Amino acid sequence: MSGRSADLEPRPGKIRLDKWLWHARFFKTRGISAKLVSGGHVRVNSEKVSKPAHAVVPGDVLTFPQASRIRVIRIVAIGERRGPAPEAATLYEDMSPQEERSDIPASPKFEGKGRPTKRDRRKLDLNRPDTLD
Numbered sequence: 001m002s003g004r005s006a007d008l009e010p011r012p013g014k015i016r017l018d019k020w021l022w023h024a025r026f027f028k029t030r031g032i033s034a035k036l037v038s039g040g041h042v043r044v045n046s047e048k049v050s051k052p053a054h055a056v057v058p059g060d061v062l063t064f065p066q067a068s069r070i071r072v073i074r075i076v077a078i079g080e081r082r083g084p085a086p087e088a089a090t091l092y093e094d095m096s097p098q099e100e101r102s103d104i105p106a107s108p109k110f111e112g113k114g115r116p117t118k119r120d121r122r123k124l125d126l127n128r129p130d131t132l133d
Contacts, residue, residue, distance in 0.1 A: 014078075024092055
């Protein structure tokens, strides 16, 4: 056994950045999270990181884009597996600005836009004065 194999094993309390993003369920696959980090789109404690193997520890603050918003996350715990969403939510604290945190996207139906449903069309037809009865 060479001393080099001991260097490749993660130290307790540290985890690869791409693996943690995947464990915390920010990205569907570890490959997607690694590609984001490799592209230089992730900051750890305000410093750009371009290596997916960058070690992170609890207390680090991550800033990265996800969909159409910028996420600011503080790592609370490392986690041992990619578990269910409620378990993954305990791994971090969301520090994103409040106005960007709307978890439910606006639906066109609620804004009065989009195609009406069959029920809505019937109501419109009943209220129309030019209908023949």
